[in-house]
Amino acid sequence: MLREMEEQPDAVRRTLEALLPLRSEVAGLFAGRRRVLFVARGSSDNAAIYGRYLLETHAGVVGGLAAPSVATHYRSELDLTDTLVVSVSQSGATEEIVATQDWARSCGGATVAVANVADSPLVRAADLALVTAAGPELAVPATKSYLAQLVAMAVVATALAPAPTALDGELGLVAGEVERLLEQRSGVEEAARQLATTAYTVVSGRGLMMGTALETALKLEETCLRPVRGYSYADLRHGPISVVTAGMTAVLVAAPDGPMLAPMTELAGDLAARGATTIGIGGDAGFAGACSLAVAGPDLPEAVAPMGAIVASQLVVEALARELGLDPDNPRGLAKVTTTDPAS
Known part of the structure; x- marks a missing residue:
């Protein structure tokens, strides 16, 4: 897992090189359509959440997340003639x-199919394939x-934006920031030690960082076998915050700028007042200061910050697995290809 994490800067560079030239084809498929529907499960679903937020906030295009059972079990006949459907699956x-x-x-x-395997059923059956260039992934x-x-989500969103190249400068910074985070590991070991001692953990983020929060929670659960709940900031505020007490740890993920930074900083203070230990991933100096422990995130604008912030989360998860004496490469009960119950 750690070795493959360290390959991520090159994976970013290769994937940008492979997919940016396909933006015109994405735009061509969308011509005459009004909305984008993402289809995914597991980690891919968390990536799709980022895609939806970026699509709506940057490109001004309506996005949504599909419920696959509508197709596979209910077999509903919907009118998707105005829809570009983006299916996301690692395998x-x-x-x-x-x-x-x-x-x-x-x-x-x-x-449109987004997959990391060129010769795969999803890719072969799609109108257009966006094959990521991460290389074979051995860790589960x-x-x-x-x-x-x-x-790939950024490529789709920018392809449909009024100015498709507007984020190219920011995208070009991502690989370097990932390299820096992997090298410096600021706050990673301290966060892992804290998480190893807590009985219950919540993870929260909002907006463009929402998918990162849910992916962080998922990785803590599946890799470290810890009971974790992932919440949007709004959902946590709506009611579950009432059960946050001393002895709990809250992991909060934030971008270094944008409209969600101030609310996430305020949330860190509120959770601390309730007795929780707060671990902040990313954000700015004020956010880090409001948290009990801080893990350095990327120096990237909010639109692309999730690409760096997830690396900081991955480092914490891998370190926690080692702290707990677990094998992060092969978590118990997991397989590389997602399976669900078969259609009836």
Whole structure:
């Protein structure tokens, strides 16, 4: 897992090189359509959440997340003639995602497949394939393939934006920031030691960082076998914050700028007042100061910050697994290809 995490700067560079030239083809498929629907499960679903937020905040295009069971179990006939359907799967072989993509085409949708395996069923059946260039991933937890999916989400969103190249400068900074985070590991070991001693953990983020928060929670659960809940800032505020007490640890992820930074900083103070230990990932100096422990995040603007912030989270997860004496490469009960119950 650690070795593949360290390959991520090159994975980012290769994926940008491979996919940026395809933006015009993405835009061509979207021509005459109004919305984008993402189809995914697991970590890929968290990548799709970032894609949806970036699509709506940067490109001004309506996005949504599909429920695959609508296709595979309910077999609903929807009108998708105004929809570009983006199916996301690391392996490109998850049966449910492949079936949902086929269903989307039968409903009139144009289809884009995002996968890390070129010769995969999802890629072969799509109108357009965005094959990420992460390289083979041997560890079960998705790290470099997940980050490459985030790059692909940025390619889709920028392709449909009024100015497709507007974020190219920021995208060009991502690989270097990932290299810096991997080298410096600021706050990583301290965060892992704290998480090893806590009985219950919550993870929260908002907006463009929401997918990062949910992916962090998922990685803590599946790799470190810890009971973790991932919440959006709004959902945590709505009610679950009432059960936050002393002895709990809250992991908060934030970008270094943007409209969600101040609310996340305020949340850190509120959780600390309730007795929780707070671990901040990313943010700015004020956010770090409001948290009990701080893990350095990327110096990237909010639109692309999730690509760096997830690397900081991955470092904490890998360090925690070692702290707990677990094998981060092969978590108990997990397989590389996602499976769900078969369609009836």
